[in-house]
Amino acid sequence: MNKQGISVIIHTLNEEKNLVNCLESVKWADDIVLIDNYSDDKTVEIAKSFTDRIFFCERVGFIEPARKFAVEQAKNEWVLIVDADEMVPLKMKQKLESIVADDLGDVVSIPHNNYFFGSKMERTGWGPLQDTHYRFYKKSLVELSDKIHSDPVIAESAxxxxxxxxDEGFVHFNYFTVEQFVEKMNRYTSIEAEGLFDAGDDLNSKQLALRVFDEFKLRYISFKGxxxxxxxxxxxxxxxxxxxxxxxxxxxxxxxxxKKPQKEVxxxxxxxxxxIIEEYED
Incomplete structure (x- = not known):
């Protein structure tokens, strides 16, 4: 069996309420790289109890640039991307180690056990085997983008x-409140709209309406919501x-x-x- 190290990559922004659980579940890793967006709470203080590999990146409203930078800092070829509100159960750790030791692959898609508002999601696109991501891979075979919601580019040879x-996937404590979901939705929709604006997206009203309908159909029908x-x-x-x-x-x-129409409005x-004021002056 071939013993290779694993670098764990964690991105943080004001994650003091989640970070201890996350770090406790990955402290077995020989390299923990934490990239922080200048948190205002005790996130960095907590992180220092688990790793001295702490880096900082400016806030841009989404995770991709920080994650890309953090992967570049990893000491090992194998990297595991973990969000601060996620945990790595023992069965998942053992599975990843067996993949590395037995040379079973180069890029691994991992299921997510998502919890929304206190309950586990089983369908609607967030079921464990519906919500899978390439989070464990050899970094030399995967290229990350700094664009929002971008997919990794995987080498053809991988x-x-x-x-x-x-049971061998992440546990993800996703949303605690509806307010949290709406706040993130507002932030991410602005970023996506700005990207479409910059790209000169010229969809007509019918096409736009179909996108909305297709999203509902996908979640409610295809993913059995x-x-x-x-x-x-x-x-x-x-x-x-x-x-x-x-x-x-x-x-x-x-x-x-x-992209910032508020002033014009x-x-x-x-x-x-x-x-109206002039009416009173006449």
């Missing part, structure tokens, strides 16, 4: 395998609303030819306000 047992009752329905609608919000923001940007409102 052997890709998937973990099929949910209907089997999760109210939660499946509500999360399918929320994700359709996510897509709709992106498109609404994009349309507003187009109307004012600006305010100017229009002020013209209306000035007209």
């Amino acid at each position: 052997r890709i395998i998937s973990i099929e047992d949910p 209907y089997k999760e009752g109210f939660r499946g329905l509500s999360m399918s609608l929320m994700m359709a609303a996510y897509r709709l919000t992106v498109l609404m923001k994009l349309k507003l940007m187009r109307n004012y030819s600006s 305010r100017k229009d409102y002020q013209k209306i306000a000035d007209g």
